[in-house]
Amino acid sequence: MQLCEQLPETGFCLVLDGDCLALRYCDEAKLGDVKVDFLAGRVAHRRQYGGAEAVSKAVGVKKGQRPSVIDGTAGLGRDAFVLANLGCEVTMLERSPWVAALLDDGLRRAKADADIGEWVGQRMRLIYASSIDDLAQQNLRADVVYLDPMYPHRKKSAQVKKEMRVFQLLVGADLDADLLLEQALKVAQKRVVVKRPSYAEPLAGKVAHNHLSTKTHRFDIYSLI
Numbered sequence: 001m002q003l004c005e006q007l008p009e010t011g012f013c014l015v016l017d018g019d020c021l022a023l024r025y026c027d028e029a030k031l032g033d034v035k036v037d038f039l040a041g042r043v044a045h046r047r048q049y050g051g052a053e054a055v056s057k058a059v060g061v062k063k064g065q066r067p068s069v070i071d072g073t074a075g076l077g078r079d080a081f082v083l084a085n086l087g088c089e090v091t092m093l094e095r096s097p098w099v100a101a102l103l104d105d106g107l108r109r110a111k112a113d114a115d116i117g118e119w120v121g122q123r124m125r126l127i128y129a130s131s132i133d134d135l136a137q138q139n140l141r142a143d144v145v146y147l148d149p150m151y152p153h154r155k156k157s158a159q160v161k162k163e164m165r166v167f168q169l170l171v172g173a174d175l176d177a178d179l180l181l182e183q184a185l186k187v188a189q190k191r192v193v194v195k196r197p198s199y200a201e202p203l204a205g206k207v208a209h210n211h212l213s214t215k216t217h218r219f220d221i222y223s224l225i
């Protein structure tokens with residue numbers, strides 16, 4: 001059974017397909033549905049990255065070291081899942097109610113899975129809140145604060161992944177992202193890691209102590225110890 005409800009003034013529909021929640025951009029069917037499916041993601045992750053993905057290096061995952069992480073811009077939880085899969089406890093903050101609902105739904109289904117449910121339940125926690133307004137107030141502490149805010153893409157929209165285009169339509173460009181860094185530096189114990197497109201300037205113009213680069217991205221690493 002499929003239920004579809006239009007979200008006022010957004011152009012989006014909230015779709016309930018079986019027991020899975022999804023968002024669909026009503027005017028452009030080609031964009032497809034956006035949902036959180038950690039079970040499919042787990043397979044893709046293993047095939048694509050193994051254990052050596054850049055995000056885990058940037059955060060400081062090593063043999064015997066599994067830092068606790070606050071993911072201050074949780075989105076669809078992919079980076080958080082990678083880190084939790086490697087053994088990190090991850091607290092995710094997401095301020096968009098629509099994105100938080102998708103993520104909450106994905107977590108619910110993952111926790112019910114016989115294979116990954118136990119560690120997802122133990123290591124992944126979602127808080128629907130803004131990391132700019134609430135990070136300090138929530139009294140959260142972690143070894144690492146990880147940030148991956150939206151960035152205005154300079155490529156033509158057809159080249160940007162469908163999911164990212166839906167995100168751009170839904171949450172916009174996170175134009176206040178510079179404010180995140182100051183908050184993150186207050187609560188991180190060891191480092192703040194910011195994921196940026198390789199052509200983007202650092203958050204708040206603040207040059208990081210270290211960088212880790214991939215083909216398309218750069219991880220800016222602000223060390224606190």
Ligand SMILES: C[S@@+](CC[C@H](N)C(=O)[O-])C[C@H]1O[C@@H](n2cnc3c(N)ncnc32)[C@H](O)[C@@H]1O
Pocket residue numbers: 072073074075076077078079080093094095096099129130131132133148149150171174180
């Ligand atoms: C590019 S996405 C993050 C993708 C995520 N790293 C992943 O792996 O799926 C950016 C997300 O950060 C969220 N966001 C931006 N600023 C935020 C803030 N101040 N507090 C909480 N969430 C925020 C946006 O709503 C959006 O969902």
